[in-house]
Amino acid sequence: MIRMDNVALGYTKTPVLKDLNLHIEKGEFVGIIGLSGAGKSTLLSSLIGNISILGGRYQVGEYDLRVISKKKLTRLRSRIGFIFQGYNLVNRLNVLHNIMSGMLSRMPLHRAMIKWYGKEELRKGYEYMQTVGLEQYALQRSDALSGGQRQRVAIARALAQEPDLLLADEPVAALDPISAEQVMEILRTINNQYGVTVVSNLHHLDFAKEYCSRILGIAEGTVVFDGSADELITSDLDRIYGTTTHDNKSIDRKEIDIQSLSDADELILRQKKHKDQLYIEPAAV
Amino acid sequence: MDEAQLKKSVSPFRGRILVTTGILCLVFLASWYGTEMSLHSLLSGAGYMKEYLIGNPELAGSSFFPPSLIAADIKTYCLAMLETLEMAVVALFLSVLVAVPLSLLASRNIMKILLPGRSMTAAWLRRPIYLLAVLIANVFRSINEIVWALFFVSAVGLGPMAGILALAVHTSGVLAKLLAEGNEAIDPGPVEALSATGAGFLKIIAYAVVPQTMPHFISMTLYRFESDVRSAAILGFVGAGGIGFYLFDKVRAFENGDVTTIIIIIVIAVWLIDKLSAVIRARFI
Numbered sequence: 001m002i003r004m005d006n007v008a009l010g011y012t013k014t015p016v017l018k019d020l021n022l023h024i025e026k027g028e029f030v031g032i033i034g035l036s037g038a039g040k041s042t043l044l045s046s047l048i049g050n051i052s053i054l055g056g057r058y059q060v061g062e063y064d065l066r067v068i069s070k071k072k073l074t075r076l077r078s079r080i081g082f083i084f085q086g087y088n089l090v091n092r093l094n095v096l097h098n099i100m101s102g103m104l105s106r107m108p109l110h111r112a113m114i115k116w117y118g119k120e121e122l123r124k125g126y127e128y129m130q131t132v133g134l135e136q137y138a139l140q141r142s143d144a145l146s147g148g149q150r151q152r153v154a155i156a157r158a159l160a161q162e163p164d165l166l167l168a169d170e171p172v173a174a175l176d177p178i179s180a181e182q183v184m185e186i187l188r189t190i191n192n193q194y195g196v197t198v199v200s201n202l203h204h205l206d207f208a209k210e211y212c213s214r215i216l217g218i219a220e221g222t223v224v225f226d227g228s229a230d231e232l233i234t235s236d237l238d239r240i241y242g243t244t245t246h247d248n249k250s251i252d253r254k255e256i257d258i259q260s261l262s263d264a265d266e267l268i269l270r271q272k273k274h275k276d277q278l279y280i281e282p283a284a285v
Numbered sequence: 286m287d288e289a290q291l292k293k294s295v296s297p298f299r300g301r302i303l304v305t306t307g308i309l310c311l312v313f314l315a316s317w318y319g320t321e322m323s324l325h326s327l328l329s330g331a332g333y334m335k336e337y338l339i340g341n342p343e344l345a346g347s348s349f350f351p352p353s354l355i356a357a358d359i360k361t362y363c364l365a366m367l368e369t370l371e372m373a374v375v376a377l378f379l380s381v382l383v384a385v386p387l388s389l390l391a392s393r394n395i396m397k398i399l400l401p402g403r404s405m406t407a408a409w410l411r412r413p414i415y416l417l418a419v420l421i422a423n424v425f426r427s428i429n430e431i432v433w434a435l436f437f438v439s440a441v442g443l444g445p446m447a448g449i450l451a452l453a454v455h456t457s458g459v460l461a462k463l464l465a466e467g468n469e470a471i472d473p474g475p476v477e478a479l480s481a482t483g484a485g486f487l488k489i490i491a492y493a494v495v496p497q498t499m500p501h502f503i504s505m506t507l508y509r510f511e512s513d514v515r516s517a518a519i520l521g522f523v524g525a526g527g528i529g530f531y532l533f534d535k536v537r538a539f540e541n542g543d544v545t546t547i548i549i550i551i552v553i554a555v556w557l558i559d560k561l562s563a564v565i566r567a568r569f570i
Binding site for chain 1: 472474475480481483484485487488489493499500
């Protein structure tokens with residue numbers, strides 16, 4: 001699905017990332033970890049052709065990104081869902097319209113201009129709302145939702161693209177631990193249920209270890225670790241985060257009683273094996 | 286920065302504020318004396334104004350009070366006011382048709398959606414289109430409605446049509462400027478998200494730009510409608526139809542009781558529009 005051979009990426013002629021040799025297969029759930037500024041977002045943006053390729057061979061699907069035409073790039077982007085840290089929803093539009101905007105590349109212009117959806121489009125839109133557990137909020141404006149709910153709308157919008165590849169740029173960085181778990185669970189469901197390849201930047205090492213089948217560690221402008229969570233050892237973390245900082249990347253979890261959480265969303269309870277317990281950061285209690 | 290420096294830099298009497306205030310005062314005083322403004326003249330001339338308002342007791346109808354209450358005349362003035370409102374409505378529709386596309390081309394961020402990319406060609410094309418749109422908007426709004434009306438009266442003759450065209454041209458320039466400012470203030474996140482899905486220019490405008498600019502658009506359009514009604518009332522002075530024709534006629538004939546009646550009708554109409562605007566604004570914003 002994604003193939004990089006000796007790729008160098010940059011915004012100017014100076015590479016931000018170099019010597020990238022990656023092969024990502026269909027159906028993988030890849031987590032990218034690294035310090036802020038390490039180049040995680042650059043790597044993700046490069047997958048939708050937003051970053052200059054300074055060298056090497058870069059293939060996404062059947063497209064060679066070094067020589068891709070504008071038309072082909074538009075076609076490629078229509079098959080890649082992108083989830084942003086800041087959600088990037090249209091606040092004044094309701095949940096349904098926000099989700100349906102993911103279908104825009106397939107929708108005829110005259111219907112898109114007046115937001116007139118076909119029966120099949122609406123059925124799919126409803127299905128995606130159910131996938132993220134927001135069908136009861138269909139006609140609610142997105143600025144009336146919580147951060148976690150907004151991110152779920154953004155995921156449903158990405159799903160509406162019917163993507164082969166889902167990219168998530170720090171999807172849980174701005175969320176509380178419960179919402180973050182919900183979002184990661186939904187990404188896992190999409191990965192398993194729809195067979196969509198997921199590539200996500202993650203600040204929280206715990207999430208990367210728990211949800212990702214493969215972890216890429218980025219430091220000093222290149223990939224310094226590529227393997228499963230089990231293979232990630234202290235010396236790798238030292239290389240990725242430096243010798244003193246990686247301890248802070250792991251959430252210090254503490255078991256708490258569910259009764260103390262008055263506004264806990266039921267969705268996560270349905271998805272957790274142990275329904276009587278939740279994990280939450282002490283600072284959030 | 287130590288505490289003394291901090292105190293100095295946040296003081297309301299710091300150098301930059303004093304200099305700015307001084308410059309503003311100098312500009313005001315220079316303009317006041319440059320235009321020979323004089324409170325003394327106003328106070329000493331107040332008696333003449335009173336005489337003008339009271340009118341000549343020997344000349345029937347020359348006083349502004351009481352207003353003329355002849356039913357047939359009031360009906361004529363109300364119908365003329367209706368014509369003025371119709372002029373403003375048609376002018377507003379025409380101006381919106383011109384102003385919306387012009388405002389999109391006169392917005393730097395929108396031009397980046399229309400012609401994306403960092404290439405020299407895209408940048409080279411964006412700049413002249415943007416500058417041309419701004420120039421057209423500037424020319425349209427720099428020339429007053431009355432001057433435009435004089436031009437159009439010479440082309441299409443006396444009557445409402447000349448007034449409508451004059452209002453439409455001037456208002457499209459003003460609206461293009463105001464709407465462009467609204468366009469440039471939108472959150473770029475949704476645009477980025479929809480661009481990443483491969484949606485085209487018009488679809489991005491429909492889903493990511495229009496919903497965000499709608500409150501600004503409604504507010505500015507209603508404001509211009511109020512302005513157009515007031516302007517349309519004056520355009521009759523140059524033969525462009527509506528209630529302004531009667532207002533100018535009665536002022537010249539010193540039939541001041543009728544002038545008061547016409548002014549009262551205009552004030553009531555503008556007040557009603559203001560109330561209606563408030564209801565519409567509350568609904569959409």
